[in-house]
Amino acid sequence: MTDALVVSGLTKTYRGAGRGPRVVAVDGISFTLAAGGSLGVVGESGSGKTTLAQMIVGLAEPDSGTVVIDGRDRRDLRRGRRARLQRATEAQMVFQDPYGSLDRRLDVAGALADTLRRHGTPKDRIARDVAALMDRVGLASRLANSRPHELSGGQRQRVAIAKALAIDPTVLVLDEAVSALDVSVQAQILTLLDEIRAESGVALVFVSHDLAVVGQVTDQILVMYRGRAVETGDTDQVLRRPEHPYTEMLLSSAPGPRWQPERVAELRAALAAAT
Amino acid sequence: MTQNSAAAPAVRPLTGRTGRRRHNAWTVRLCAAILVLVVAVAVLAPWITPYDPYLADFGSLWLPPSPDHWLGTDQLGRDMLSRLIAGARQTMLGAIALLALATVVGVTVGITAAWQRGWVDAVLGRVTDVMFAFPGLLFVILVIAVFDSGTGTAVVGMALAYAPAIARFTRAVALDELARPYIASYRLQGAGGLVICVRYLLPNMVSTLLGYLVVLFGEGLMSLAALNFIGFGAQPPSADWGLMVAEARNGVIQGYLGPALVPGLTIAVVVVATNVVGLHLSDKLAVRK
Numbered sequence: 234m235t236d237a238l239v240v241s242g243l244t245k246t247y248r249g250a251g252r253g254p255r256v257v258a259v260d261g262i263s264f265t266l267a268a269g270g271s272l273g274v275v276g277e278s279g280s281g282k283t284t285l286a287q288m289i290v291g292l293a294e295p296d297s298g299t300v301v302i303d304g305r306d307r308r309d310l311r312r313g314r315r316a317r318l319q320r321a322t323e324a325q326m327v328f329q330d331p332y333g334s335l336d337r338r339l340d341v342a343g344a345l346a347d348t349l350r351r352h353g354t355p356k357d358r359i360a361r362d363v364a365a366l367m368d369r370v371g372l373a374s375r376l377a378n379s380r381p382h383e384l385s386g387g388q389r390q391r392v393a394i395a396k397a398l399a400i401d402p403t404v405l406v407l408d409e410a411v412s413a414l415d416v417s418v419q420a421q422i423l424t425l426l427d428e429i430r431a432e433s434g435v436a437l438v439f440v441s442h443d444l445a446v447v448g449q450v451t452d453q454i455l456v457m458y459r460g461r462a463v464e465t466g467d468t469d470q471v472l473r474r475p476e477h478p479y480t481e482m483l484l485s486s487a488p489g490p491r492w493q494p495e496r497v498a499e500l501r502a503a504l505a506a507a508t
Numbered sequence: 509m510t511q512n513s514a515a516a517p518a519v520r521p522l523t524g525r526t527g528r529r530r531h532n533a534w535t536v537r538l539c540a541a542i543l544v545l546v547v548a549v550a551v552l553a554p555w556i557t558p559y560d561p562y563l564a565d566f567g568s569l570w571l572p573p574s575p576d577h578w579l580g581t582d583q584l585g586r587d588m589l590s591r592l593i594a595g596a597r598q599t600m601l602g603a604i605a606l607l608a609l610a611t612v613v614g615v616t617v618g619i620t621a622a623w624q625r626g627w628v629d630a631v632l633g634r635v636t637d638v639m640f641a642f643p644g645l646l647f648v649i650l651v652i653a654v655f656d657s658g659t660g661t662a663v664v665g666m667a668l669a670y671a672p673a674i675a676r677f678t679r680a681v682a683l684d685e686l687a688r689p690y691i692a693s694y695r696l697q698g699a700g701g702l703v704i705c706v707r708y709l710l711p712n713m714v715s716t717l718l719g720y721l722v723v724l725f726g727e728g729l730m731s732l733a734a735l736n737f738i739g740f741g742a743q744p745p746s747a748d749w750g751l752m753v754a755e756a757r758n759g760v761i762q763g764y765l766g767p768a769l770v771p772g773l774t775i776a777v778v779v780v781a782t783n784v785v786g787l788h789l790s791d792k793l794a795v796r797k
Contacts, residue, residue: 317700318698334693352698
């Protein structure tokens with residue numbers, strides 16, 4: 234199996250506020266992801282995971298390092314329509330905010346038709362493809378003429394996923410895509426993502442702060458702490474036997490039946506002392 | 509070009525803590541009705557003037573209102589009602605042309621600045637600031653001094669004077685809109701900058717811009733009238749309202765108030781009506797957001 238996504242040495246720093254020091258958001262992240270694979274990127278707020286996601290899809294420029302999708306370097310300077318459309322088929326993204334990521338003027342069918350048209354679906358096939366996409370992400374056909382404000386959060390994320398699928402990308406990046414949804418809806422969306430991955434062979438990069446969610450949907454995991462990858466490996470293994478103290482702390486941070494806030498505080502103090 | 513002082517009245521959504529609108533519903537309806545009436549009169553003007561608005565009759569100067577001349581006649585014996593009706597068309601057309609031109613320039617500059625950021629934004633921002641330093645009327649008089657007086661020059665000059673305010677407002681609204689993920693999503697889909705700005709960004713801004721533009725319409729109408737009054741815009745025998753006030757002002761000393769007062773009051777009423785309707789629109793749209 235070829236590698237769908239190869240990330241090597243990706244680094245990005247932001248200028249600090251005012252004359253403050255430069256902030257290293259992402260520091261030398263490397264990983265590979267096979268076609269049809271799925272990688273979870275976890276970390277706390279400020280760990281750099283969103284910046285990493287943005288660099289993969291091309292919404293942020295890396296300072297150094299490369300992103301290669303399907304053997305093509307993303308830092309491709311070709312301009313023009315064809316190059317843009319080509320790049321679009323490499324990576325798509327589903328955003329956290331389910332309301333803001335949809336154009337409030339377009340209804341579901343309109344948004345999907347617009348996407349299909351942009352990528353060259355012939356006119357006579359658009360209606361059929363729109364219906365197929367809606368069916369595939371589990372949107373009832375009666376919602377075809379609903380605008381975003383008439384949809385629930387889960388439905389909106391389904392539309393966002395359908396828009397991404399309309400382009401049939403090699404890599405789909407989900408940036409906290411289920412964080413704004415309640416737990417039962419989260420589960421439905423995660424199941425949907427699993428199905429889609431199995432059907433289409435799209436590679437998923439799943440960015441989240443929620444280890445339980447990542448555990449459910451990914452095979453591989455990458456734990457980020459202050460811009461660095463502190464632990465990588467099979468999701469099952471990392472979640473069951475974390476090696477890095479940060480991962481352990483993240484795991485014990487999640488509230489649950491055996492949650493011990495004192496233990497989390499202890500781990501965090503130890504971590505701060507170590508770094 | 510950071511904040512938009514010019515935009516403040518249009519975006520301030522509510523007054524008071526109770527969240528009530530600034531004007532009650534009947535005021536708004538009355539003002540809307542006035543605007544509809546004026547627009548209708550302006551459209552129908554050539555067919556509904558009872559007399560030729562330019563026909564002088566030296567046998568009937570300064571006539572008071574009568575069944576023959578509902579609003580009397582002016583210093584040349586022309587029927588005031590006919591001139592007011594013909595003037596509605598001229599005045600509205602002038603204000604519409606002014607606003608349309610100012611909007612095209614202002615919105616283009618504002619969106620370009622917001623989309624490009626960086627040095628383009630900085631340059632456009634400085635140019636806008638310099639324009640702001642000039643009082644609008646002074647700028648127009650400069651333009652007219654360089655070119656020629658006349659309605660066309662006045663409208664173009666005024667449009668350029670109004671464009672910076674629209675550009676600032678548009679830029680602020682566009683920056684806010686561009687930060688939303690749906691724009692990033694269009695970029696990821698491979699849509700070009702022009703397509704994103706024109707086909708997606710602009711329609712999503714229309715509702716926010718509309719109230720502001722209606723208020724500006726009233727302001728523009730008044731500025732044009734002022735310009736015509738001081739003789740830099742429309743020239744006699746045009747029936748423009750501002751010019752009518754200017755031409756009839758000698759009569760005021762002789763005790764003939766009507767010919768100056770009628771167009772003057774009409775200007776005031778129309779400007780107030782557009783303000784009320786414009787602010788109401790921005791309130792409503794701001795509340796909906």
